[in-house]
Amino acid sequence: MPLRPKPATQPPLPNDCPLEDVLSLLAGAWTVQILWFLRAGPRRFGDLRRDLARVSTKVLTNRLRVMQAHGLLEREVLPSNPPQVEYSLTPMSRELEPLLNSMEQVARRLKLHSHQVEKL
Incomplete structure (x- = not known):
């Protein structure tokens, strides 16, 4: 007997929801890293270039x-x-700081977990 798909428990995103746009922007090359380095204060172009050595x-x-x-x-x-x-x-990008902090915490736990899995 084939399994029936479960109905979604959340309504679909509204057509005018900008979530996909912001996710696409944040997923752009080096965006999160640039935000990360600028959290400490203003940086000159050359400083950012050195911070992001591979860019x-x-x-x-x-x-x-x-x-x-x-x-x-x-x-x-x-x-x-x-x-x-x-x-x-x-000020708008400063609102992303809690998100960056949370992402760092999750990344540390994921890294720890992956090291534990590798030892198995």
Whole structure:
């Protein structure tokens, strides 16, 4: 006798729900790592480039532009010669900090669990 699928206990996402959009933005290359490093305060482009040693200049530039366009980052040109640019979190991206903290805690537990499984 074939199993009948269980009906969903949650209603489907409304058509105008932006959840998929924010998940897609956060899943973008280096987005979470950039947010992570900027939690401690503003960083210059070169600082972020060193923080994210494996990212290319082109990819980092593109990702910072996308994040700024979506309201996650503020970009300030510093009055120096040559001009330098500093990036910082916006109030909206600061709202993601508890999520980043929770993700770190879960990641640590998952890593510990995977090490325990490897020993079996």
